[in-house]
Amino acid sequence: MQRKDKNKDREPAILDKAGKGLFVAVFIVILFTLLPLTVDRYTLHILILCQTFVVISVCWNLLAMTRQVSLGHAAFFGLGAYTSALLSDRLSTPPWLDIASGGIVASFGAIILGLICLRMATWALAIVTFSFAEALRVISSMIEFTEGAQGISLLPLFEGNPNNKLFSYYLILVIALITAVAVYFVIQSRLAYAFRAIHDDEQAASTLGVNPALFKLLAFTISAFFTGLAGGFYAHYTTHIEPATAFNVHISVEAQLMPLIGGLYTFIGPIIGAFVLTLMTEYLRVSFGQGYMIFYGIILVVTIMFLPEGIIGIYKIVWSKVRRAGLVRGV
Amino acid sequence: MLELENVTKYFGGLCAINDVSFSVKENESVGLIGPNGSGKTTLFNLITGVYRCSSGKILLWGNRIDGTKPFRICHMGVGRTFQITRPFPHMTVRENVAIGAIYGKTVKGISPRLALQRADDVLEFVGLANRKHTLVTNLTLADKKMVELAKAISTQPKLLLLDEVMAGLNTTEVAELMETVRKIYHSGTTVIIIEHVMKAIVGLASRTIVLNFGNKIADGPTHEVMNEKGVIETYLGKEFKVVRSSRAAS
Amino acid sequence: MKIQIFLQVIANGLLTGGFYMAIAVGITLIFGVLNVIYFAYGESIMLGSYLSYFLFTLWGVDPLISLPLAIIMTSLLGVIVQKTFIKPVMKAPHLNQILLTFGIAVILQNMVLIGVGGDYVSITTSYSGISLKIGPLRIGLVRFLEFLLSIVLTGGITLWLKYTDWGRAVRAVTQNEESAKLTGINVDRVYLITFVVGSALGGAAGVMISLIMYTFPLIGFNFVIKAFAIVILGGIGSIPGAVAGAMILGVTESLVSQYFRGGSGWAEGVSFMMIIAVLLIRPGGLFYAKEG
Numbered sequence: 109m110q111r112k113d114k115n116k117d118r119e120p121a122i123l124d125k126a127g128k129g130l131f132v133a134v135f136i137v138i139l140f141t142l143l144p145l146t147v148d149r150y151t152l153h154i155l156i157l158c159q160t161f162v163v164i165s166v167c168w169n170l171l172a173m174t175r176q177v178s179l180g181h182a183a184f185f186g187l188g189a190y191t192s193a194l195l196s197d198r199l200s201t202p203p204w205l206d207i208a209s210g211g212i213v214a215s216f217g218a219i220i221l222g223l224i225c226l227r228m229a230t231w232a233l234a235i236v237t238f239s240f241a242e243a244l245r246v247i248s249s250m251i252e253f254t255e256g257a258q259g260i261s262l263l264p265l266f267e268g269n270p271n272n273k274l275f276s277y278y279l280i281l282v283i284a285l286i287t288a289v290a291v292y293f294v295i296q297s298r299l300a301y302a303f304r305a306i307h308d309d310e311q312a313a314s315t316l317g318v319n320p321a322l323f324k325l326l327a328f329t330i331s332a333f334f335t336g337l338a339g340g341f342y343a344h345y346t347t348h349i350e351p352a353t354a355f356n357v358h359i360s361v362e363a364q365l366m367p368l369i370g371g372l373y374t375f376i377g378p379i380i381g382a383f384v385l386t387l388m389t390e391y392l393r394v395s396f397g398q399g400y401m402i403f404y405g406i407i408l409v410v411t412i413m414f415l416p417e418g419i420i421g422i423y424k425i426v427w428s429k430v431r432r433a434g435l436v437r438g439v
Numbered sequence: 440m441l442e443l444e445n446v447t448k449y450f451g452g453l454c455a456i457n458d459v460s461f462s463v464k465e466n467e468s469v470g471l472i473g474p475n476g477s478g479k480t481t482l483f484n485l486i487t488g489v490y491r492c493s494s495g496k497i498l499l500w501g502n503r504i505d506g507t508k509p510f511r512i513c514h515m516g517v518g519r520t521f522q523i524t525r526p527f528p529h530m531t532v533r534e535n536v537a538i539g540a541i542y543g544k545t546v547k548g549i550s551p552r553l554a555l556q557r558a559d560d561v562l563e564f565v566g567l568a569n570r571k572h573t574l575v576t577n578l579t580l581a582d583k584k585m586v587e588l589a590k591a592i593s594t595q596p597k598l599l600l601l602d603e604v605m606a607g608l609n610t611t612e613v614a615e616l617m618e619t620v621r622k623i624y625h626s627g628t629t630v631i632i633i634e635h636v637m638k639a640i641v642g643l644a645s646r647t648i649v650l651n652f653g654n655k656i657a658d659g660p661t662h663e664v665m666n667e668k669g670v671i672e673t674y675l676g677k678e679f680k681v682v683r684s685s686r687a688a689s
Numbered sequence: 690m691k692i693q694i695f696l697q698v699i700a701n702g703l704l705t706g707g708f709y710m711a712i713a714v715g716i717t718l719i720f721g722v723l724n725v726i727y728f729a730y731g732e733s734i735m736l737g738s739y740l741s742y743f744l745f746t747l748w749g750v751d752p753l754i755s756l757p758l759a760i761i762m763t764s765l766l767g768v769i770v771q772k773t774f775i776k777p778v779m780k781a782p783h784l785n786q787i788l789l790t791f792g793i794a795v796i797l798q799n800m801v802l803i804g805v806g807g808d809y810v811s812i813t814t815s816y817s818g819i820s821l822k823i824g825p826l827r828i829g830l831v832r833f834l835e836f837l838l839s840i841v842l843t844g845g846i847t848l849w850l851k852y853t854d855w856g857r858a859v860r861a862v863t864q865n866e867e868s869a870k871l872t873g874i875n876v877d878r879v880y881l882i883t884f885v886v887g888s889a890l891g892g893a894a895g896v897m898i899s900l901i902m903y904t905f906p907l908i909g910f911n912f913v914i915k916a917f918a919i920v921i922l923g924g925i926g927s928i929p930g931a932v933a934g935a936m937i938l939g940v941t942e943s944l945v946s947q948y949f950r951g952g953s954g955w956a957e958g959v960s961f962m963m964i965i966a967v968l969l970i971r972p973g974g975l976f977y978a979k980e981g
Contacts, residue, residue: 177784179791224965231726231783232968236961239914243961250953298541298548305538308527315487317513317542317594357910361795364788398807402799408792412785413777 137285144277156277156345158386159284163338164359165366165378165385166291171331172364173300173373174324175307176225179234180241181363184214184332186354188339190248193260193349203265207283207340214336215329222328226321238360245355259350262343280341287334288379294330295375303327335363358401362389365404368411440465440629441486441598446495446505448481448653455481457653458495463598463631468624470644470661471633477650479633480522483600487519488512499598514544518596520587522603522633526575532586533558533571536593543594558593565589565619581612588619598629605636617642641665693825698947699940700826706939707836708897712912713919713931714843715890721926722863722883725775726783728790730916731909732797733763733888737895738904739801745812745899752812753834756896763892767885775884776877794909801906811903835897842893846886847928859883863926911957918960922967938963 140159144152168181188210195206221240225233249257265279266272294300302323305313310320343349366385371377392400441463448456456478463469471479484490486497488509497505504512518539527535533555540554540561548554562568565585570578575586584604591599601620605613617639624630624643634640640647640661647664649657657664712734719727737759744750744758774793778786819830850856861869862879870876894912898904919938923930941963942956949955 177788179787224969228968229783231787234784234787235726235914235917236964236968238910239918239961239964242910242914243958246957247955250957251955298551298554301534301538301541301551301554302548304530305527308529309525311489311509312521312525312527313538314509315489315513315519316539316590317510317544317548318538319508319510319542319546322546357907361791399799399803402796402803405792405795405797405799408795409774409789412789412792413774 140281141278144274149273152273152277154387154390156273156280157390158383159277159280160338160342160345161362161366161386162284162379162382163280163287163334164363165370165382166287167331167335168363169367169372169374169378170291170294171327172367173303173307174327175230175310176222176324176328177230177234177364178237178331178360179364180237180239180360181331181335182355182357182359183237183241183244184217184335185339185342185359186241186244186248186349186351187214187217187332188336189343189349189354190254190260190339191336192340192343193262194254196262196344197260203344206344207337210340210343211333211336214339215333218328218332219325222325226324241355241357241360245351248355249351254351257351259348259353260343261348264347265344276345280338280345283334283337283341287337290330290334292375299323299326361401361404361408365408369407440500441631442496442498443482443486444496444498446482446485446497447493448478448485448490449493455653456485459650459653459655460495461648461655461658463629465597466624466627466629467646468629468644469631470640470647471631471650472635472637472640472647473650476652478653479650480602481653482650483519483602483631483633486512486600487517510542510546513594513596514546516595516597517600518543518591518594518598519600520584520591520602520604522606524583524587526583526586526590528576529574531572531574532567532578532582532589533562535575535586536561536589539590539593543596558589561589561593564592564622566615580607581609581616584608584612584616585619588616592623592628596628598631599623601630601632601634603633603635605634605639613639637665694947697826698943700828702940702943703936704828704832704836704939705943706936707839708832708894708901709915709919709935709939710839710843710932711890711894711897712916713923713935714846714928715887715894716913716916716920717923717926717928717931718846718883718890719887720920722859723775723779723880725779725884726786726790727775727884727887728787728913729770729794729797729909730887730891731911731913732794733766733891734895734898734912735798735801735904735906735909736766737763737892738899738908739805739810739895740892741896741899742810742812742904745814746810751814752896752900756893759892759896760889763895764885764889766892767888768881770888771881771884776880779880794913798906798909807906809903809905812899814900817900829901831900835901838893838897842890843928843932846890850928855879855882914964915960918963918967922963 140155144155147155164181164185168178171178188207190210191213192203192206192210195201195209196203201209221237225236228236248254254260264272266275269275294303302313302318305316305318306320306323314320339354343354346353362385366381367373367378368381369384370379370381388403389400392403396403442460443462444460446456446459447454459478459482471482473479481490485492485505488504488507488511492505495505496503499512499515499517502515504515527538536558537551537554540557541548541551559568559571562571565588567582567585567589570582575583578586584607588601588604591601604620605616608616613636620630620632620639620643630643632640632644644661646659647657647661648655649664657667712730715733716727716730719725719730740759740762741752741755744755745752770793774789778789814831816830820827821830821833822828848856850860858869858874858879859882861872861874862876866876869879898908898912915938919931919934921934922937923932923934938960942959945959946953946956
């Protein structure tokens with residue numbers, strides 16, 4: 109019992125504390141701003157992918173904090189991508205408008221879906237979101253409006269500019285930063301209390317004055333909006349989207365895997381997970397080829413069965429062992 | 440303050456509450472007793488909006504609240520504890536209590552910093568201040584019950600519904616909890632207490648309502664109700680003499 | 690003329706529905722009895738289909754003969770999956786089950802992808818193109834046979850549940866696990882058997898698929914959604930409900946295909962709309978089978 113008493117003076121953090129974290133954060137931001145200036149085009153491309161997935165990862169994690177698990181996050185990514193592509197193709201709107209609209213359309217999708225699923229059990233929502241993404245994929249591959257399976261082409265970003273890849277990177281970096289900051293503020297605010305209470309016991313939270321519908325929808329909308337932005341960006345960056353890529357199951361799988369391996373419900377976890385997973389995907393795609401997703405299936409299975417807290421869980425275990433051994437005073 | 444008019448609740452074919460009516464005045468302390476399954480918790484669930492009435496009306500200060508969502512009823516000033524404690528497992532005691540402090544009165548809520556201060560005050564009041572950074576899952580049952588109570592009052596309710604808060608506690612713990620409830624009552628809160636621990640009902644409630652199979656079978660001053668033959672037979676099973684306690688609020 | 694088209698559409702829908710029956714009953718058993726959400730169910734179908742394809746392509750074995758082999762193979766798979774993965778998570782939250790079985794699905798899909806590649810494959814037998822003329826309607830022979838086969842399988846399962854000892858044990862466990870244990874039923878064995886039977890049905894359905902549409906590693910997801918849509922519509926755990934749901938889905942898809950512009954695309958969205966509609970209106974489905 110002695111050990112447990114020592115813990116009582118330290119507030120376990122479900123809500124990440126600022127402070128020392130701030131220095132690290134600023135350092136990392138500067139790193140990511142300056143680093144790309146020194147790397148080659150291929151690495152830059154990878155970094156762009158990483159940042160895109162950081163957005164998706166952080167958003168999925170936010171939604172999961174309200175116990176709404178989306179198995180079809182690709183739906184919002186794809187909605188953003190297609191909105192952006194359609195606007196660009198049919199109305200020749202400037203990219204920033206396309207991308208923003210992508211986010212907006214994705215959030216509308218989320219509001220509607222969220223309203224429908226408000227009272228559903230978690231597993232029901234998972235099935236619904238999965239079917240939603242699949243339905244969008246199949247339908248968009250068959251109707252004329254979205255040009256069917258062949259997809260839509262767009263003009264590249266910053267066309268004619270020799271530094272276009274670099275500028276594309278900064279664009280997605282800005283989007284990722286905005287997303288991270290927004291989510292960070294949510295996690296630091298009273299919203300996090302509501303989210304966590306709803307996640308743990310919606311009914312009990314309700315009798316304490318928390319409006320579950322409001323916060324669940326809010327989480328859904330925020331999550332979808334930024335994911336839609338990422339999708340909108342991706343469409344422009346890759347200059348061509350089609351149902352198979354925009355609504356790909358891979359995106360949905362990776363969306364949940366990134367926070368899972370990086371550390372569910374934390375702030376930094378999804379970001380770490382995004383980098384790890386994107387790099388891993390790229391490596392596997394090149395060296396292993398088709399079927400690399402099998403590793404993700406394995407990771408998913410192993411994680412659920414043995415490591416519910418992800419990498420951060422391991423980190424916590426190690427950290428607490430180190431503290432107990434008296435090597436480091438309480439934080 | 441609180442009025443139930445002909446409230447009935449069916450679960451499928453089962454009638455859980457049958458035409459129950461009563462009213463509770465401000466700053467009353469009412470006991471609610473009855474055998475297991477008589478519908479006491481169901482009544483609380485109906486009042487707090489967790490269930491909808493099959494028929495009948497529930498009014499709070501003259502306004503109908505049946506059909507209103509639980510969070511709104513909380514904002515109107517109704518707090519409750521749950522029979523089986525429902526703490527938020529991954530948070531500390533302080534954070535658990537802070538939730539009610541943040542959202543107990545408004546949809547928007549107050550700032551976490553303010554709320555944590557209020558939570559500290561509440562924890563001070565119930566005597567849990569030294570445990571405030573402990574994870575709720577690491578607490579003893581008595582402490583968990585106290586946290587449940589702390590959460591309920593963190594929303595500053597005018598009407599507090601206590602559902603078997605004493606269950607599972609030993610005599611010392613019961614006395615401690617009773618003292619805390621007394622303090623809450625004396626600060627102006629109206630309380631309705633569901634209990635099987637008769638000592639608590641007698642010690643805390645000036646008036647008692649008895650339920651059996653969803654029907655109200657008695658409603659009156661506690662010592663009278665306790666001695667009523669019908670109540671004794673259906674619930675207590677044998678003669679149980681109650682001496683009117685001078686400490687019971689009346 | 691229009692009436693004839695309409696009737697043909699309905700007939701096609703019913704035939705499809707008959708085939709959907711097979712996949713629905715499998716999931717109904719697993720979901721209804723074990724209360725497990727088995728997202729990898731579609732992979733039983735996929736594997737059954739591939740087995741049929743390979744036996745036919747390599748050795749000329751007719752799919753209808755591969756049927757029992759597919760059943761055996763997916764049964765074995767069911768045993769392995771149930772003992773290794775399902776058993777530990779039976780009491781876990783549904784969400785964990787979904788994520789876990791989703792992972793299993795991904796693993797199985799990619800094993801096949803690595804093993805045989807992702808090309809779409811299909812079988813054409815000597816009798817594939819034959820259609821019967823019943824009144825003004827044309828009924829594909831293969832689809833008709835599969836319709837009958839599904840009825841036989843569904844009927845067989847129903848009889849099994851009703852009249853055999855194991856079947857009764859399954860029903861007892863579904864209603865009340867504790868009481869079943871008290872009467873000496875080996876609950877673990879019941880769960881295993883039910884899961885295996887469910888998987889086997891998937892394998893059988895897979896063989897049927899191989900004859901009427903093309904196969905590729907990812908078809909599992911498509912079917913698992915349809916299966917869940919049917920089960921949610923018909924009531925979790927109810928076999929009559931699964932049958933009804935299957936028919937409704939089949940007919941609705943057929944109608945949408947015919948009468949909506951770009952129909953066959955929108956038809957895929959039908960299962961999704963159905964899931965939403967039912968979960969909105971009646972979370973328990975149209976038929977209730979579980980007491981309490």
